[in-house]
Amino acid sequence: MPEPDDFAFWRDAARQLVQARIAPDQVAWSEPGSSGSLFAIGSTELPSPLPGAAVVKASKRFQSLARNAAVHSDPERFALLYEMLWRLQGNSRLMEDKADPLVRRIEEMDKAVRRDAHKMHAFVRFRKVSDEDANDHYVAWFEPDHHIVRREAGFFVRRFANMHWSILTPRGCLHWDGETLRESGPAQKADAPQGDPAEDLWRSYYASIFNPARLKIGAMLKEMPRKYWKNMPEAELIPQLIAGAQKRESQMVDAGSMVAEDRPESLEAIERAISACSRCPIGDLDNKAVMGEGPPDARLMIVGEQPGDVEDQQGRPFVGPAGQVLNAALEKIGLDREVAFVTNAVKHFKYQQRGKRRIHQSPNAKEIDLCRWWHEAEREIVKPDIVLALGASAGRAMLGRTVSISRQRGEPIALDDGSELWITAHPSYLLRLDGEAREKQVQLFEQDLRSVKERLAALAD
Amino acid sequence: MPALDTIQKLEILADAAKYDASCASSGTAKRNSKGGKGIGSTEGMGICHAYAPDGRCISLLKILLTNHCIFDCHYCVNRKSSNVRRARFTPQEVADLTLTFYRRNYIEGLFLSSGIIKSGNHTMEMLVETARILREDHDFRGYIHLKTIPEADPELVHQAGLFADRVSINVELPTDSGLTRLAPDKNARQIEGAMGGMKSAIVQAKDERKRFRNAPRFAPGGQSTQMIVGADAASDADIVGKASRLYDNFGLRRVYYSAFSPIPDASAVLPLKRPPLMREHRLYQSDWLMRFYGFAPREVMQATEADGNLPLDIDPKLAWALKFRDAFPVDVNRAPKEKLLRVPGLGTKAVGQILASRRHRSLRLDDVAKLTVSIAKVRPFICTLDWRPTMLTDRTDLRSLLAPKQEQLELFAA
Numbered sequence: 108m109p110e111p112d113d114f115a116f117w118r119d120a121a122r123q124l125v126q127a128r129i130a131p132d133q134v135a136w137s138e139p140g141s142s143g144s145l146f147a148i149g150s151t152e153l154p155s156p157l158p159g160a161a162v163v164k165a166s167k168r169f170q171s172l173a174r175n176a177a178v179h180s181d182p183e184r185f186a187l188l189y190e191m192l193w194r195l196q197g198n199s200r201l202m203e204d205k206a207d208p209l210v211r212r213i214e215e216m217d218k219a220v221r222r223d224a225h226k227m228h229a230f231v232r233f234r235k236v237s238d239e240d241a242n243d244h245y246v247a248w249f250e251p252d253h254h255i256v257r258r259e260a261g262f263f264v265r266r267f268a269n270m271h272w273s274i275l276t277p278r279g280c281l282h283w284d285g286e287t288l289r290e291s292g293p294a295q296k297a298d299a300p301q302g303d304p305a306e307d308l309w310r311s312y313y314a315s316i317f318n319p320a321r322l323k324i325g326a327m328l329k330e331m332p333r334k335y336w337k338n339m340p341e342a343e344l345i346p347q348l349i350a351g352a353q354k355r356e357s358q359m360v361d362a363g364s365m366v367a368e369d370r371p372e373s374l375e376a377i378e379r380a381i382s383a384c385s386r387c388p389i390g391d392l393d394n395k396a397v398m399g400e401g402p403p404d405a406r407l408m409i410v411g412e413q414p415g416d417v418e419d420q421q422g423r424p425f426v427g428p429a430g431q432v433l434n435a436a437l438e439k440i441g442l443d444r445e446v447a448f449v450t451n452a453v454k455h456f457k458y459q460q461r462g463k464r465r466i467h468q469s470p471n472a473k474e475i476d477l478c479r480w481w482h483e484a485e486r487e488i489v490k491p492d493i494v495l496a497l498g499a500s501a502g503r504a505m506l507g508r509t510v511s512i513s514r515q516r517g518e519p520i521a522l523d524d525g526s527e528l529w530i531t532a533h534p535s536y537l538l539r540l541d542g543e544a545r546e547k548q549v550q551l552f553e554q555d556l557r558s559v560k561e562r563l564a565a566l567a568d
Numbered sequence: 569m570p571a572l573d574t575i576q577k578l579e580i581l582a583d584a585a586k587y588d589a590s591c592a593s594s595g596t597a598k599r600n601s602k603g604g605k606g607i608g609s610t611e612g613m614g615i616c617h618a619y620a621p622d623g624r625c626i627s628l629l630k631i632l633l634t635n636h637c638i639f640d641c642h643y644c645v646n647r648k649s650s651n652v653r654r655a656r657f658t659p660q661e662v663a664d665l666t667l668t669f670y671r672r673n674y675i676e677g678l679f680l681s682s683g684i685i686k687s688g689n690h691t692m693e694m695l696v697e698t699a700r701i702l703r704e705d706h707d708f709r710g711y712i713h714l715k716t717i718p719e720a721d722p723e724l725v726h727q728a729g730l731f732a733d734r735v736s737i738n739v740e741l742p743t744d745s746g747l748t749r750l751a752p753d754k755n756a757r758q759i760e761g762a763m764g765g766m767k768s769a770i771v772q773a774k775d776e777r778k779r780f781r782n783a784p785r786f787a788p789g790g791q792s793t794q795m796i797v798g799a800d801a802a803s804d805a806d807i808v809g810k811a812s813r814l815y816d817n818f819g820l821r822r823v824y825y826s827a828f829s830p831i832p833d834a835s836a837v838l839p840l841k842r843p844p845l846m847r848e849h850r851l852y853q854s855d856w857l858m859r860f861y862g863f864a865p866r867e868v869m870q871a872t873e874a875d876g877n878l879p880l881d882i883d884p885k886l887a888w889a890l891k892f893r894d895a896f897p898v899d900v901n902r903a904p905k906e907k908l909l910r911v912p913g914l915g916t917k918a919v920g921q922i923l924a925s926r927r928h929r930s931l932r933l934d935d936v937a938k939l940t941v942s943i944a945k946v947r948p949f950i951c952t953l954d955w956r957p958t959m960l961t962d963r964t965d966l967r968s969l970l971a972p973k974q975e976q977l978e979l980f981a982a
């Protein structure tokens with residue numbers, strides 16, 4: 108063989124040998140640099156076909172496999188292919204017999220070559236260098252397992268048609284200048300350039316796109332065996348990414364203050380848990396958790412925003428000024444506060460210290476979402492028919508989104524557990540108004556309470 | 569706050585995209601850069617240019633244009649109320665980054681998604697502009713996948729289809745109630761409406777190309793979607809049902825499943841534990857059963873257990889076979905293809921090889937063994953010239969005989 112990847116030469120020679128009826132065990136194939144020729148004792152002249160020899164037949168399937176198998180690095184490949192071609196003359200459908208050992212071996216060679224070609228398309232990494240004319244030139248170093256370099260040139264020409272590039276390999280090199288493809292002999296790794304600033308960017312990308320919550324090292328190794336790693340800039344990160352994964356995942360979980368604990372199943376357990384809770388920063392202020400109060404099987408649950416200064420001192424919900432507004436309104440419309448379970452969306456008092464005074468601060472969306480955990484536990488135990496949310500924060504705690512009170516008051520919103528949510532203003536909002544505006548809002552507030560009262564009665568029937 | 573440099577922005581915006589399951593870059597029109605001014609090719613099959621330690625392939629630069637978001641979806645790390653670090657790329661920066669990586673053969677192209685900034689329309693405009701810069705200014709012929717914003721104007725979404733190889737619109741959650749609860753700013757009807765619009769545009773463009781060779785290509789790689797698994801109470805049966813309706817109604821190329829991962833700043837309404845990755849794997853297997861093995865969605869659902877979930881210890885095909893034992897044994901020398909495809913442990917390739925080989929001779933157990941990974945798994949369900957299972961399919965302990973050892977499962981599921 109003149110070249111290790113010269114399929115056309117093999118094909119012509121094999122055809123002549125078959126026509127001359129030279130059996131496979133009479134032929135030795137050798138490629139440049141191999142020791143095979145040492146054992147060749149016969150002639151190296153190709154015999155001429157026997158007179159009247161039949162046309163050499165080969166199935167389509169064989170031809171496509173043989174083209175690939177011929178560039179495999181197995182020194183026996185040409186002999187195996189010849190044996191196959193020889194046997195095909197007697198049985199033209201032999202290739203269909205998947206259980207035949209020779210068929211399997213050739214199929215495996217074909218597969219290995221296709222895989223090698225695929226890995227070349229995937230794992231060639233160009234580095235940018237500049238040539239004398241200061242044009243960008245991209246150079247890669249790759250180590251294929253088989254004689255595929257020449258065969259795969261087309262892929263790179265089609266993809267990088269307007270770039271100047273070279274692919275250096277120990278089996279020969281390719282060079283493209285935007286117009287013509289040139290080949291040159293084998294190269295060494297030292298011939299290829301080192302480093303490219305883009306590799307830092309690429310490594311950052313590689314490290315960031317990896318999800319440490321899902322380590323599947325086996326799956327990675329199956330597709331990207333270690334032998335390729337040394338020529339891929341990103342691969343050097345793999346050991347540290349794997350080692351750090353566990354830590355990164357637990358950081359991800361901790362960052363959300365998500366602890367794998369079970370939700371308490373009694374009101375007492377909730378009370379104990381919230382006094383120790385610091386899922387959000389409010390819990391770390393100097394304050395006490397304030398538990399909801401009321402019948403544990405109340406049909407109505409009233410939810411405020413968070414305890415205020417007075418509530419924090421007394422440890423009970425709605426006992427400060429806003430509580431008084433609520434009580435007065437309930438009394439006026441004839442709804443007994445004692446039948447309701449009264450609680451808050453956020454269990455701790457959030458404030459800012461100004462001198463001796465603690466100024467109320469509204470909890471932010473994230474704090475409300477975190478504390479919702481406790482509030483939902485309460486709701487699971489009390490199982491109210493109706494939940495009355497006082498104010499936007501309470502509304503958010505129930506719905507997980509920002510709500511507009513003016514748009515959503517006066518009508519029930521269905522909740523997942525089958526209960527109904529009603530939304531109205533927070534009584535402390537009424538406290539901040541004067542005169543006519545206050546009159547109007549108080550009336551709306553009482554009207555909402557009345558609707559809830561009527562709805563409770565209707566649901567009881 | 570000082571301006572972030574490109575590396576820092578890339579870290580933030582790639583990190584934010586890592587929960588996205590899809591990354592495929594295959595199935596689009598063939599193109600190359602010969603005769604053009606730019607760069608790039610697609611040859612039908614996408615190429616995975618690297619693999620991450622999470623086992624997933626990296627074929628595209630998968631990033632967000634920005635992780636700022638005016639929405640507040642609970643399962644999403646970028647939701648408004650989360651306090652993750654935020655960053656924003658310009659369309660030009662993303663285009664440059666894509667070309668920098670592409671020229672070095674790191675990627676097949678770009679998969680661009682974004683948090684909602686200002687409005688759905690504004691965001692969609694930015695996504696489209698990025699693709700336009702690549703296609704028009706740089707004559708880029710590689711792969712582009714754009715995540716479209718269902719809230720955006722249909723005209724903008726249409727432009728996305730003109731530049732992109734594939735578009736996707738995420739359904740996010742398998743049930744409407746789950747969506748209402750966990751993604752309060754999103755609307756199931758709007759999402760499916762956008763998918764429907766995309767489907768008709770794709771069909772129409774295909775039709776036009778049949779008649780006029782120069783008609784513009786429109787999302788030749790089709791549309792796909794993604795569903796988050798394990799963030800709400802939906803069962804595998806719900807999920808499989810939803811997926812098959814989506815395939816039917818919107819002609820989707822793929823439905824991707826993404827096991828809910830713990831995310832920083834997760835809200836309290838989410839489950840505390842992530843679902844086992846094995847669950848996601850079983851769902852993909854059930855997807856294959858429907859796409860390549862002739863299973864009807866109803867049949868996949870039959871393979872689920874009492875709680876509506878697929879078993880985790882065995883694959884769905886085996887689960888189905890154990891429930892319908894009277895469909896076995898299957899005679900490998902006589903049975904039609906459909907029957908062979910039902911045999912646990914026989915893949916489409918093995919079935920093809922059996923069909924080819926048996927034209928030449930009758931197969932023995934040994935022959936089948938050469939074509940399969942594990943003959944032990946296949947044996948109870950088939951007959952060959954020299955083998956017939958003796959009532960093995962009636963054994964009550966068959967499942968435990970065939971299920972992989974528990975420790976292995978744990979390792980794999982970790």
Ligand code: SF4
Nearest residue numbers: 384385387390455478
């Ligand atoms: S306010 Fe709620 S979430 Fe925050 S520490 Fe207190 S109980 Fe925990």
